[in-house]
Amino acid sequence: MKQYWKSIEDLIPEEETGQEQKSSMVLSDGNDSSKNSRRDFLKYFGFSIASAAVFASCERPVKKAIPLLIQPEEIKPGTSNYYASAFYDGNEMVPILVKVRDGRPIKIEGNDLCELTGGSASARIQASLLNLYDESRPAQPMMDGKAISWEQVDTDMKKVLEEWDASKEFVILTPSIISPSTQNIIGEFKAKYPFVVHETFDAFSYSALREAFELNYGKAIIPSYRFDAAKLVVGFNADFLGSWLQPTAFARQYSKARKLTGGQREMMRHVQFESTMSLTGSNADERVPMAAADEAHYVAALYSAIAGKAGVTTPSVKATEAIQKIADELWSQKSKTLVVSGTNDVDIQSMICGINHLLGAEGTTIRLDSPISLFQGDDKAFDALLGRMEASKVGVAMFWDTNPLYHAPLEGRTKAALDKVDLKLAVNSQQTETAQLCQYSLPTPHFLESWDDAELVTGMYSLTQPSIRPIFKTRQAQENLMAWAGIDGKFYDYLKLYWKENIYNTTLSKGKQFETFWKTSLRDGVVLDENKKESALSYRASDLSSTTGKYKTARSGNDLELIMYQNVPIGDGTLANNPWLQELPDPVSRVCWDNYVAVSPAFAALRGWTQGDVIAVNGIDLPVLIQPGQARNTLAVAVGYGRKNAGRVATDLGKDIYPLVSLKNGHRQYALEKVEAVATGSTYELAATQSHHSMEGRELVRETTIAEYLKNPASGNETHAKVEKLHTSLYSEHEYKGHHWGMSIDLNSCIGCNACVVACSAENNVPVVGRNEVRRSHEMHWIRLDRYYAGDTDNPEVVRQPVMCQHCDNAPCENVCPVAATNHSTEGINQMAYNRCIGTRYCNNNCPYKVRRFNWYDYTGADTIPNNRVDPAGMTLDLKRMVLNPDVTVRAKGVIEKCSMCIQRIQDKKLTAKRDGRVLEDGEIKTACQQTCPAEAITFGDMNDPKSKISVLLKDARQYGLLEELHTLPSVVYLSKVRNKDKNKTLS
């Protein structure tokens, strides 16, 4: 056969060219490679592919568990490290500790070095951890829906900034910036580009409060409130335990002032005038329902009454009996009182300033020399900004963690104004509605991935440090500004330098070098510069006479009004895309996964509405919830729901009520007069975790009044002594030779904020089951806050009771389990061996407290059967699973689970003590619920240690066991509730 040559190598033999055969495909056996036929090639090819396939299929998938080349000293696999940081969501700032395990933040705790909040953290702070692992966070910079690089962003933006049309503004819209270094960067950016304007926009507005202080004290501040210094607190629609200003700090102060343990014999009294039943109102000693439209009249009447006593002339306003009585009470307590209002109305806030001033509260309960930096937003400035946008004067708007389109749609005005802005940048860590209008999306990291600092109160600094590398391709907003302004370096360098130059001084560092000071500050998370104080402001009389004169008469007739409030779980809606928060029942209604319209029982009866009827409130369809204690003609709807672009969990969940918020006198109004509400004829099932609201005369929550308590500490708890007398058994009791763990819950301290519920979920990997499952009473929470109403439906008294596994010494669940999956530990803990459980649910039936939870479906992905997962909230996605606590088993379908008293924490501290060769100290072990509790209502400890706190509390006359008459001998005990109220002299 004739040989055709393809190349010179083919023609000239190999020896001659001296070149090596190049073909990689064939194995040379010394013969001329050209002799290898196509058939050979196919054989080799086939063989290599087949063997490659065989080898590849033998290999297990690569798991990214690569050991560190150089092991950092403090990181040990399997042990957790805690890093100090700070939580700030545009509302509340709380210093925190982040528990990091193998590189993943898995729990947030309060930072106990912070004097304001101590080790406590609210439900939202606890839950904010889950937003870190939110798969719907914007993951990388985008332009018009296309992914671009950060370099491209910088190039584009620099071009925009260099070719600026001087007649326009570059607006940076931020929430209140409480970070001094960030303020500085914005300052530098503005200095470099004079057309840059920085505006502040708070998701929920408090601008009237600042304006009132400006009117009355000459400076637009929000002072520090000290509820712990008060003997009498009067609130007007101020949910200071749930949402107003700094609820975590206030809850701590509030319960501190009301505790009756440790020899305290005095208790702060709290009276609340409010339109809907808030968390705060439900804790009040006395509560007076009041139409929101009448609030100004009530406050005016109170001002007038106090002014009368103080000898200040003012128009007299006819006061109701309740106001008259409370004025007398306030006057008798003078400076040890605090009056607050949560309404965004300058007149009301001014009169409140006047009342507090006349009572002399400045310096005691109101600290004007330490104003807080939260809520700097000014609605009037925002209004003006919208005006400039409408006039096409804004070239670029940068929405830095702000979402005005959702939080202040202002009847479509915001949307129209934003449309007139040439270029819009969305700079957020979560998806927002506003971002949908923006050309650029420049995602920022979650706060747990960021550097930041904060100055909450003058001189009170805290640092935020990242506890994980950014999960997505995100960049801090500060670094955007630095890049565009040509400031070199990372924000970390800037922050450190800022601290060196501005915050560091030798007094503060006690003579230490800056590096040492920086490291200590980072470690502690908080730095208190006591020498830095604002000058005290003095009251300057504004014209309160004319203000008071405006509200001489009550305005509410039979008109229906609407108030829009922040509920405890969701707040303003910023963190709404969070399964833990959505599944958290509202502390008052015990409903989750939806908002609703709360209607008073009387009004519902009048209109013939029942729970679940859908009614249209000014065109917004909402299901009815009958709310005892609601003012008769008031409807109340929680904001924060009905998100249009929030991610998989929160989008289209509930109904958005923000469209009904309007600007009045320059401030956003969260109350609306004369609303229309008509039944639509349809019904909707709310996901409620409690459907029966009466204690049925059972002694579950025992209570008394302060006067009776002082006479007889066991008052209200007489049954306990009777039950104790009958304490006997045919059977021998358990013997606890070592520890005997117990828990005490002070019902007088507990405010029902639900922080413990989220803390428990995070600590113990409690599954999220979703709305449908909650409707079917399949919720999984290990701890719940039972809420009961007593008295008449128009204004009932409310009691709450946290209930978790009571760890009975005579546990009814233990003896009925056929396989002994639930059994008693030598330390008195009722423990669950999940692997042993076969799911007969007998224990659950036999538990009088109904605290056992069954895994009805495969909620966690731990089941071996495929395609049967029930996980509407996406909790089993790989990303969200990073939040799981490796110390706690993830339970499979068909298994019972329940509170373990955080057995993993007990074991951890026991082992630490053992390793250190010392005795375990009392208070060293803290359960998750106890640790986060702002009210410090929960005490955990060893009942066998006579000196432990729990042993002391067990001797308290208020102590009793829930259903103790059953002789289950629970290890969890309760301290009865005390009301600061005179039964014979009530306000209304």
Next chain:
Amino acid sequence: MYVSPVREPLISGEKSYTKVTEDIYAPMTGKPGKAWYAGLTLALLALMFGMFSIFVTVWDGIGTWGLDRTIGWGWGITNFVWWVGIGHAGTFISAILLLFRQKWRTSINRSAEAMTIFAVMCAGLFPLIHMGRLPLGFFIFPYPNTRDVWVNFNSPLLWDVFAISTYLTVSVLFWYMGLIPDIGTIRDKLVPGIKKKIYGFLSFGWTGSARHWARHESMSLILAGLAAPLVLSVHTIVSFDFATSVIPGWHTTIFPPYFVSGAVFSGFAMVLTLMIITRKAINLEDYITKTHLESMNKIIIATGSIVGIAYITELFIAWYSGVVYEQYAFVNRAFGPYWWAYWIMMTCNVITPQLFWIKKIRRSFAATFVISIFVNIGMWFERFVIIVTSLHRDFLPSSWSMYTPTWVEVGIYVGTFGLFFTLFFLFIRFFPVIAIAEVKSVLKTSAEKFIKKGK
């Protein structure tokens, strides 16, 4: 043979020994009728639906049922107790009545025993599929293992395992024991072939020799002696599932006798329901007569009245105890959201059986059929009332909730009917419905042909 004129014959018509064999063997010969096929198809369809529902339960989880955090047991355990109750009649009839030498039992004991076995099989299904982790159900047996884990002998559920399995074993043995002579009879009537071989094998080489009969008789007596206490113990132990708990409405010492009488009550009702149809369908009217009906109805009045007294005693004790939870539980039963279930139970179980005091009614097949259905319904509701209304509102009102079954639970219940009737249809086709040998043993003393009335 002389028999007192007040004693009615148990077998009517001109029945010789051959005629008895022929009559009882008749339904097993030839091609089955259309009705049999239709019935079996229906039963199989129901069984398949049940199997699908069980598949859904195991695959997706117990969440497919209507249970919740407060109500851990619902239809599943209601059906379990109901079926166990039904499974009481057979052994009661064959064992206890054998010991009491009641001749009338011979016509009904075979089918009643079969029903017992099928009912216990249906009942046994529920505790199994009721488990959250069925594949690990073997944990419930005290088997030696390397992990040194042991079962909890304090738990009534464990007692249940032993009680039910023992009962099923003894019932099957007893039933089969009685079948052996009859299988021998059938074997002898068959032409050689595969069928004959099978029956030959099943008859254990029965020849009818005196020695065989002697052994058969003494074995029957021993098994009767064993089974009699089991009749009482099974439902006693089932009642312990409730009685040993702390739940108001469950925690009651009256439960064991109350449950046992309830079980016999419901078992007899079910036997009557089925026997009234069967005797018509396969022409056994001469063997199951009004006399049988009356005897059984008398037991229904007795047990029904015991149940009625138990209901009233419960109410009295709840009031007398002074315990708020206990009192509430009973007020809630009668007037709470499930009041209708309570009143269905009361009407069907306490009022309707009292009609049997009237002789005409207790001797009427039609009336008995209707009342027996009422009793079946009433006894189902008794278990529903005890389980659901006690659980749904227990100690802490915060956890109170409501229960509605889902299609899956209904499907499983339907499926157990499918299982029961599939087995029953196969049984009437392949085994003699009436114990031929036993009927023959009373023929001389109780058949119309042999007794000389008033002569």
